[in-house]
Amino acid sequence: MATCEQIITDTIQLGGVLVFIKDQGPDFSRELLAPLRTDFENQIPFVVRDLKDLRSGKYKTRAEDLILFFDHQIDFLHIKSESSIESSLGQILQGQRILFSDKQSELAVDHIFPAITVAGWSAILANIKRELVSGVSLYEYANAQEVPCLFLDRDNVVVHNIPYNREASQVELMPGIVELIDQAHKKGYWVALVTNQSGIGRGRISWLEYKDVHQRMMALLAEQKSWIDDCMWSSFIENEAVTEGRLRPSLRKPRSGMFQIIHEKLRTKLSESIMIGDSASDLIAAHSAGVAHLFLLHSEKVSAEIQTLKEYQGKLQKKPQWTQFHFQVLDKLKDFSL
Template identity: 45%
Template structure:
């Protein structure tokens, strides 16, 4: 039995990592009955949550852009209040025909009462295990990416730098970036920044340093297509240091984020870093060519990589004395 539009929308929400979100305020009294099929039919396979407006407005809880927010006709007023903080697609369920489009709503399911809703989820349940993967953009995952660490790769390392006047580009980095872009590569920055996670660098200072780097690159006619940073640092007491452990290299999270947005051909991509964690993370993400840039810590980092190679024979890397030795 083919799935209908709304069943497909729910399925794709889950496939993309989202949840079904119900807003409690001004919802129908039988809201629990609308939520029940997710538990009774799917036994937790479709994540769903109920949120209060005050929790969303205060920032105590959040929605994400992958979510599908279910709304009812009675919730127009609360939607207006939540508009600035409510992420995700919005689906209005209305038992009546809706003729006027609310600009705050993405999809309208007219003629949807509780019986119609339940029957649709029952059809989705029948088709659930046969669902195919979501097709990506036409021509996606063809462009490779030049992944770059920041400190001692794009800019000279100033430990925990908070001063934009100290930002200085590494010699030759502009030539490498221009070459990459000329050959159809994306260019992405993937950088561990424990100073944020430790609370040593205020966000405003990090922003100034980051923007000075971008300004210097722009003066050279260069740009970065995507920048990702990881503030996580184990056992740090500040909240930012506890968040997103999977992003910090040698974990692969930052590479996965770049890939999700830019649709990268990872096998044809290149990583240039100055530490073992840079290359190990890139290898785990499927990056095809790995370069360890020569630095004061070269001997130690090279030793760590050779130890990693003993357990991972397919891991290969090259040492680059400068950017001219990086093959794009």
């Protein structure tokens, strides 16, 4: 069984934070937080949240977080909501829940450890500090088994490009895409879609229309027993944006955010992965994420895209310490072989 130190160390290494619940009881949390602030100089990320803010949804916890409950907070795990329906705080908190208590109970927590004193807590923190300095990196462990990925742009690669298409009935697969995806799956690759959808951010396509078009594309693939393993889209667009268009600029190609999220989720081996897109920004985004093999699919705008890529290549050549940029032009999807 994992020790409390291991659970906290794993949380930190995988990007979670410790969540302390502020309460009106004995001022235990101040004493618990003091060593985190002083001895650790914020090496252990933590937040303190008011119960009412968590219950109202003002703040949320995430799957990777660890929420700590102490002996005198046991009632928090069973609370009455305004509508007086019995509800457990456990149900509105994402993440693992850990309770330090000697009371036996059927509470919705993942781990129970004996109640601790302030001195006991300091001892736990000292062990965590040692573990963080000398222990193995869980992050590397979690990413040890990496698999290459075929990254695909959507418009002009998976489906024919209809600018700002909002009609599911007009979706048509590109010739050769099913064979290409099947080839990648047979070779053990993941297949992932990374698509800029500024039409949502510009207010020209609604989110529901986008969803319908997306599902039609997936249904057409499914009809041919083909599939895409994961999909990311970015609605961000500079200027003229509706609210959707202001969200998460780092995702929009040529930035590499969508690739990084897929990489985290699917544990992709970027150095053996492939990007196929019809825009310079597809290849530049993939390159900045570390994708090694870059292919520009022929389209009406191919000359302009090649020009942009050559300029980008030229800039990188002046920085020999950076990974250089190479790409190939692909006439048709069916010409591609893994």
